[in-house]
Amino acid sequence: MLAQDKNRGKIALISVHGDPAVEIGKEEAGGQNVYVRQVGEALARTGWQVDMFTRRTSPEQKAIVEHCPGCRTIRLTAGAETFVGRNELFKHLPEFVEAFFRFQAESNTIYPIIHTNYWLSSWVGMEIRKRQLVKLIHTYHSLGAVKYKAETTIPLIAKTRLKIEKNCLETVDRVVATSPQEQDHMRSFVSQKGNIDVIPCGTDIERFGNIDRAIARETLNLQPNAKIVLYAGRFDPRKGIETLVRAVGRSEVRTHENIQLIIAGGSRPGQPDGEERARIESIVEELELTDCTTFTGRLDHDQLAQYYAAADVCVVPSHYEPFGLVAIEAMASGTPVVASEVGGLKYTVVPEETGLLAPPKDEVAFAASINRIISNPTRRDRLGHGARDRVESHFSWDGVAMQLDELYLSLLKQLHQEFFFGKRKAKVATKKRAISTSQKVS
Ligand code: UDP
Known part of the structure; x- marks a missing residue:
């Protein structure tokens, strides 16, 4: 744990659609919510005063949630106080900006550092910067330019998003890429201009990693000798759950005695995630995997x-995954990962060391990789140890917060210099004006 340090200053983390205080794993709440909350809490432990701004999605929600000393979520009203999908949110952003300024004025606070998350928040950050001196940092969480390549239906908002993502990369003070692969994507598909730092996402290495496999199975009422294949995450076609189900349906996997497929994640009937779950359930039925599949x-x-x-x-x-927290959570728990060879997963999962990679949508390759692990406990354990080691050395939240801390401190220093330089320039200009006026008078 990082020790509480001297007061470093105030930071606003802005995550318009990813509320850091809500339950994770449903209603579009996934990795971004976890990232913002964990980064916020870890930064507070280093001595920053962190306020995380998000959009209120129900009148019952508290306007302010305290998480730990120095870290809170602040919910601003922008549009109706109800859930609005991310593709429909853009029109409410001007209201969000005004609510942010009102909050600053009413609480007599100015945030010199603003770290925005996802393209919608980047627009908010860039609008704020037009009106106040601030250093702006951005994490994309998902890049339209890459996401739309992997999708068949492109939303109406796509053009606006792509334009804003480009403007953001070229003009904010620093963009944080969460993997070298994401940095490459930004350079290849968004712009050659702009400043990028690579700072990965992290995970809670104490929560994930202290449980023995046999004890966990006993606790969960799972058979000690079952071969357990786990998926955790949202129900979204881009997550590729279909590929996993079809891989488990292939003979090399399904013929293992006691094979168990566990699919964890929330969904709401009638909503897009509920529809995706229903679709996945029908594939499970069609492949006659119902008896060995559990939806938790x-x-x-x-x-x-x-x-x-x-x-x-x-x-x-996943068909596309900018980072993929689930992979490092499983790895921290000493469980090897079979992942698609895409995006951040190519950075976190090291083939033959912490798990295996397979081409996205390739159920044959996934089946072969899953089989290689479940058929050989020695290999499983070797990869599991490698996975835990990699997370300890690269992906703890406190380690990630330390890198962000350094970045913010250097930007804050620059901001102070610019502020004093700006003041000096203004003084010199005033002096010059005074001299020329006095010369004219004399
Ligand atoms: N998650 C959860 N409960 C669930 C399913 C998922 O808390 O039932 C969490 C998971 O632990 C991870 C996050 O949701 O922290 C998903 O993040 P990831 O980066 O893997 O995917 P995203 O949702 O951002 O696409």
């Missing part, structure tokens, strides 16, 4: 820690 629904992180520990392998079959 949404799990909190304490429950998930048990499932990761209990599993023989965790599968992340």
Whole structure:
């Protein structure tokens, strides 16, 4: 744990659609919410005063949630206080900006450092910067230019998003890429201009990693000798759950005695995630996998820690994944990962060291990789140890917060210099004006 240090100053983390205080694993709440909350809390431990701004999605929600000393979520009203999908949110952003300025004025606060998350928040950050001196940092979480390549239906907002993502990369003070692969994507598909630092996402290495496999199975009422294949995450076609189900349906996997497929994640009937779950359930039925498949629904992180520990392998079959927290959570738990060879997963999962990679949508390759792990406990354990080691050395939240801390401190220093330089320039200009006026007078 990082020690509380002297007061470093105030930071606003802006995450318009990813509320850091809500339950994770449903209603579009995933990695971004976890990232903002964990970064916020870890930064507060280093001595920053962190306020995380998000949009209020129900009148019952508290306007301010205190998480720990120095870290809170602040919910601003922008548009109706109800859930609005991210593709429909852009029109409410001017209201969000005004609510932010009102909050600053009413609380007599100015945030010199603003770190925005996802393109919608980057627009908010860039608008704020037009009106106040601030250093702006941005994390994309997902790049339109890459996401739309992997999708068949492109939303109406796509053009606006692509334009804003480019403007953001070229003009904010620093963009944080969460993997070298994401940095490459920004350079290849967004712009050659702009400043990028690579600082990965992290995970809670104490929560994930302290549970013995046999004990976890006993706790969860799972058979000690089952071969457990786990998926955890949102129900979204881009997550590729279909590929996993079809891989488990292939003979090399399904013929294992006691094979168990566990699919964890929340969904709402009638909403896009509920529809995706229904689609996945129908594939499970069609392949006659119902008896060996369990849908757990949404799990909190304490429950998930048990499932990761209990599993023989965790599968992340995404078509596109900017980072993929689930992979490092499973790895921290000592469970090897079979993941798609895309985006941040190519950075976190090292083939033959911490798990295996397979081409996205390739159920044959996924089946072969899953089989290689579940058929050989020695290999499973070797990869599991390698996975835990990699997370300890690269992906702890406190380690990530330390890198962000350094970045913010250097930007704050620059801001002070610019402020004093600006003041000096203004003084010199005033002096010059005074001299020329006095010369004219004399
Ligand atoms: N998650 C959870 N409960 C669930 C399913 C997922 O808390 O039932 C969490 C998971 O632990 C991870 C996050 O949701 O922290 C998903 O993040 P990831 O980066 O893998 O995917 P994203 O949702 O951002 O696409």
